[in-house]
Amino acid sequence: MMTMKQNIVLKNLDKTNWKSFRFDQIANKISETVDPNTTDLEIYIGLEHIDAESIHINRQGTPADVSGGKLKCYPGDVIFGKRRAYQRKAAIVDFEGICSAHAFVLRANPKVIDPKLFPFFLHSDLFMHKAVDISVGGLSPTINWGQLKEQEFLLPPKDQQAQLAELLWTMDEVIARENEVLEKLIKEDLAYLKHYFYDDKNSERIKLKHIVSVKKGKKPPVLLEEGDGLPYCTAKYLRTGKIESIVPKESWNKSIKIDETDILILWDGSNAGEMLFGKEGFLASTMCKLIIKKEGFLKDFVFQFLRFKTNDIKRATVGSAIPHVDPGMIENIEIPKLTKIDQEVIINLFNSLNNSIKLVELKISSSKSLQKSLINQVF
Known part of the structure; x- marks a missing residue:
């Protein structure tokens, strides 16, 4: 992936001749404000449009989405989220627009740092850790420019x-x-x-209730943080593989066993309707497994069909406080035969x-x- 020349660059990172600079020597803070109600600019970037750990802006809004004074940004500037810096949001601008007042608009000083290197510098652990350390406030910690500008960083020639x-x-x-x-x-x-x-x-169709039955998960009487047993299969565990709880052997007969071949549906919560395949363990109480009861239908085929229907299932969830899947809607979906x-x-x-x-x-x-x-x- 890297060329020999690039490998040599890294191996020869002798920092003895590197120099330390204050942040306000490395970059300028651009504080040109814009009224979204009167501007001719068409692009607005809020922190919600910037992905963590990415130097690129992949989404955008319009000035009509916001009110109050906003900051103007130009191509080559970097929008850095000064609020909740731990989210690590810093992205380079390739347009003329406005951005959130909860961000700094930073412009690299080309006499000190190469503007092409600047966005990567802002994503270094060294910079981000300092940004978090100097943030103040409880629920929404924010960086003060007066403190940020005084931070010193070592830079190469x-x-x-x-x-x-x-x-x-x-x-x-x-x-x-x-x-x-x-x-x-x-x-x-x-x-x-x-x-x-x-x-x-053209295919003949049959209602899902004629080919599957639904079995709801149960919360075991005992759950362990660690120890002998099998995983309690929550949605998080099924998505990431990170075990949150263990079901000990004495609770197995009161739990719903599943494995990698089981079709699961998240039944309760904000993501109700999401389709997942199982893992070896015991089914969480917020989930159901679908059991094929009619010969002639392959489990993986039913899974792919329900994956196609996921958005319909999610839109049909019921309940205000805790949304849950509407069993009637599931039963009456028609699947190709x-x-x-x-x-x-x-x-x-x-x-x-x-x-x-x-x-x-x-x-x-x-x-x-x-x-x-x-x-x-x-x-």
Whole structure:
């Protein structure tokens, strides 16, 4: 991924001739204010439009979305979230627009730091940790410019900065290409879901209540933070693999056992309607598993169909305080009645797509970890 030249740059990071600079020598704070009600600018960036750990802005709003004085930003500036700095939001601007007053608009001083290196510097652990340390306030800690400008940072000579910036932008381009591949695969997945389950007007259909039964999870009488037993399969555990609780052996007969082949649906809560495959363990009380009771329907086919119907299921949740899936809605969904061979073709297609998506996601995660490691090696 890195060239020999780029590896040499990193290996030769001798910091003996590096110099320390105050932050107000490294960057200027741009404080040009704009009234959203009278501006001709069309783009507004709030902190909600900036992703943590990303130097890019991928979403935007309009000035009509907000009121009150906002800050003007120009191409090349960096919007840095001064409120809740622990969220690590700092992204480079490639347009003329306005941004939240809960951010600093920072402009690199090219005499001290290469503007191409500046956004990566702001994402270094060194800078972010200092930003968090000097934040004040309880519920919404905020950075005061008077304190930030006095912080000192060690920087390499300008010629070395250019080499480092080139390396980090090369890594960024790799991540961008991988994200493009991922986006195409996700669109392809959605297109196939629509093709097989929405556009198909010819297949005979049957209501889901005739082919599946629903079994609700139970909370065991005893749960352990650690020890012998099997995982309590919450949605968080199923998504991340991080075990939150253990079901000890003495509670197994009062719990619902599941494994990797089970189709699960998140029944209660803000994400009610989400479809998941199980893991070995015991089903959480907020979830249900679907049991195929009619021969001729393959479990993976039913899962893919319900994945297509997830948004409909979520929109039909009932209950104000704690939303939950409407069982009547689930029962009356009509699923295509296909031969096993046709079901297997569809299953294999989606399995192949899913494997490709997971592989690209792994590559993106690896590339981001490497980029972050490089940033922290430098700073």
